Amino acid sequence: MIKDSHIRYLLKKHALNTCSREEKEVLIDFFKNNSVLDIESIPSVEEINELLDEGFQEIDEDASLHIYQEIIGYDKHKKEGNFSKKSKRSVKRLLKVAAVFTGLMVLGVLYRNNYLSNKQSFGQEDIQQSKITLQLDNGEVKVIDTEEVQDLIDVKGSVVGKQVKNSITYSKDIKVETLTYNTLNIPYGQTFELLLSDGTVVFLNAGTSIKYPVKFLEGHSREVFLEGEAYFDVAKDKDHLFVVNNKGVNVEVYGTKFNVSTYPEDQNTDVVLVEGSVSMYKADSISNPQESEKVMLVPGVKGSFNKTDKTIETEPVITSIYTSWIHGELVFRDMTFENILKKMERRYNVAITIKNNALAKEIFNASFTDVPIERVLEYLKVTYDINYKINNNLVTIQ
Numbered sequence: 001m002i003k004d005s006h007i008r009y010l011l012k013k014h015a016l017n018t019c020s021r022e023e024k025e026v027l028i029d030f031f032k033n034n035s036v037l038d039i040e041s042i043p044s045v046e047e048i049n050e051l052l053d054e055g056f057q058e059i060d061e062d063a064s065l066h067i068y069q070e071i072i073g074y075d076k077h078k079k080e081g082n083f084s085k086k087s088k089r090s091v092k093r094l095l096k097v098a099a100v101f102t103g104l105m106v107l108g109v110l111y112r113n114n115y116l117s118n119k120q121s122f123g124q125e126d127i128q129q130s131k132i133t134l135q136l137d138n139g140e141v142k143v144i145d146t147e148e149v150q151d152l153i154d155v156k157g158s159v160v161g162k163q164v165k166n167s168i169t170y171s172k173d174i175k176v177e178t179l180t181y182n183t184l185n186i187p188y189g190q191t192f193e194l195l196l197s198d199g200t201v202v203f204l205n206a207g208t209s210i211k212y213p214v215k216f217l218e219g220h221s222r223e224v225f226l227e228g229e230a231y232f233d234v235a236k237d238k239d240h241l242f243v244v245n246n247k248g249v250n251v252e253v254y255g256t257k258f259n260v261s262t263y264p265e266d267q268n269t270d271v272v273l274v275e276g277s278v279s280m281y282k283a284d285s286i287s288n289p290q291e292s293e294k295v296m297l298v299p300g301v302k303g304s305f306n307k308t309d310k311t312i313e314t315e316p317v318i319t320s321i322y323t324s325w326i327h328g329e330l331v332f333r334d335m336t337f338e339n340i341l342k343k344m345e346r347r348y349n350v351a352i353t354i355k356n357n358a359l360a361k362e363i364f365n366a367s368f369t370d371v372p373i374e375r376v377l378e379y380l381k382v383t384y385d386i387n388y389k390i391n392n393n394l395v396t397i398q
Contacts, residue, residue, distance in 0.1 A: 130349065132192060134168075135183040137214075144168075146190070154180065160214050167193035176215040183211040186228070189349030191325070198222060199235035200242065203326050206346040207263065216240065229261040231326055234276075249305040249312070250283040258297075259322050265342065269305040272322040273297040280305060280312055328370035337362050341397070348373040354397040359386070 132144040138155045144163060152161040152168065161170040168184070174197070186192045186208045194202040197215040200222070204210060208228025216222045222242040234242045236255030244251040246262040249269050256276025262269040271280055279294040280303045295312045297303050302317040324331040330347060332340050338360040341352045350373060354360050364384065368376055377395070380386045387398040 130187055130189060132187065132190060133185045135185070137180045137182065146192075154214065166191070167195065169195040170197040170214060172197045172199070172215070174215055176217070179217060179220065180214045181211050182214055183209060185209045187349065188346050196222075196224075196235075198237060198240075201233040203231040205229035205231075205261075205325055206349070226260060226262060228263055229259070229325070231257070231259045231323055233257050245283065246305075248283060248307055248310065249280055251278050251280055252294075253278045259319075261322070263342075263346075267307060269307065270322070271297065271303045271305075272317060272319055273299050273301055273303075274319045274323065275299055282310055282312070324367075330366075330368040330376070332364055332366045334363055334365065336360065337364055340364060340366075344373065344376065350393045350395050352395040352397065356398065359397070 132146065134142045134144055134152075136142070136155055140155070146166040149164050150162070151159045152163060152170075154160045158174065159171075160174050160176075161168055184192065184194060184204065186204045186206060188206045190206055192204045194204060194210070194212075196202065196212060202210065202224075205228060208226070208230060210228075210230060211225040213223075220240070222237070222240050223245060224243070225245045227247070230244075232242075232244065232253075234253050234255050234257070238254055242253045242255075244253075244260055246260070246269050247264075249262075251258070251260060251271050253276065256278055257274040258276075258278055259272045259274070260269070271278065277296065277298060279296050281294045282305075295303055295314065297314065300316055300319060301314050302322070303312055303314050305312050318333075321331045321333050325347075330343065332343075338354065341354060341360075344350070345352050366379065366383075368379070373395070374390070377386075377388045377390070381388060389396045389398070
């Protein structure tokens with residue numbers, strides 16, 4: 001149990017980024033040398049936030065992670081073979097404590113930015129509702145029941161399309177003089193199919209939002225706005241460019257098949273070309289990009305836009321890995337466990353917590369057909385010795 005008031009004081013100082021090097025070393029030594037710690041006695045997020053409210057300074061997340069990395073510096077000795085059973089038990093204990101300590105500091109950052117109200121954070125309250133919604137141009141929101149068949153009516157009372165269960169088709173014959181947008185929102189745990197007025201087919205993955213015109217108009221480029229993941233089979237029209245707008249990067253085509261993954265919590269926006277040709281360009285700084293400013297993709301190539309450094313890199317890939325979700329499959333290739341869990345959250349509409357930071361960074365390969373999450377977790381347990389617990393829609397990875 002942490003009874004030392006000085007250590008508790010240093011923990012709070014570290015959250016405020018006011019620790020000197022010597023004070024940080026005291027904290028590191030403390031965590032390394034204490035065999036039993038009462039985690040609950042570590043200052044809470046609320047206590048940290050009280051200090052921040054009294055005189056806020058930017059929380060230094062990098063410093064917290066640096067302490068964590070110093071604590072787990074045992075990796076070097078492990079690789080050299082100098083790793084006894086006793087030290088393994090100590091390391092496991094240190095990892096748990098270090099993870100809590102690092103998590104405390106990161107939580108301080110998240111609370112400050114109101115991030116925990118976003119759907120990326122874990123918890124029962126973050127599990128999405130199961131209803132698909134359609135927002136009309138005037139802001140009216142309609143719930144889409146995937147068991148129904150119905151006409152779609154615009155704000156003027158005109159029929160603009162038809163819903164048949166888990167698909168919507170917009171008519172190319174409707175009379176529209178100005179661009180009128182609808183926004184379709186697909187929750188976690190569901191997928192949907194959309195047929196636009198030009199004949200373009202869009203498959204929407206779980207946790208996706210797409211904004212699009214009810215009808216594409218003559219003389220205007222065919223633009224849609226995407227957040228999440230979608231597979232596009234774009235109808236050919238040499239006179240009207242098709243553009244998928246994302247935050248930070250745009251994709252333009254005339255007629256082709258490709259997959260775009262641009263979830264807000266992911267580091268990259270990935271575009272995988274299956275057929276035809278597309279180009280990518282940075283949208284935040286280019287209004288009319290020149291050909292030299294575009295990155296061209298050919299079939300079998302993935303273009304990745306890094307949201308942090310704003311760069312676009314390309315590499316050859318097996319396209320079926322990135323489009324398998326359309327057929328209800330889950331395919332993971334050379335993917336970190338934490339990224340696999342993100343995909344599982346979207347697919348099954350669950351909240352997953354992982355308590356092992358080292359495991360989160362490990363690389364896995366696996367493939368699943370349309371099976372329940374229990375089957376996926378049991379496979380991971382048997383194959384990779386991963387322990388888990390399920391409580392309703394909450395999954396905990398030990």
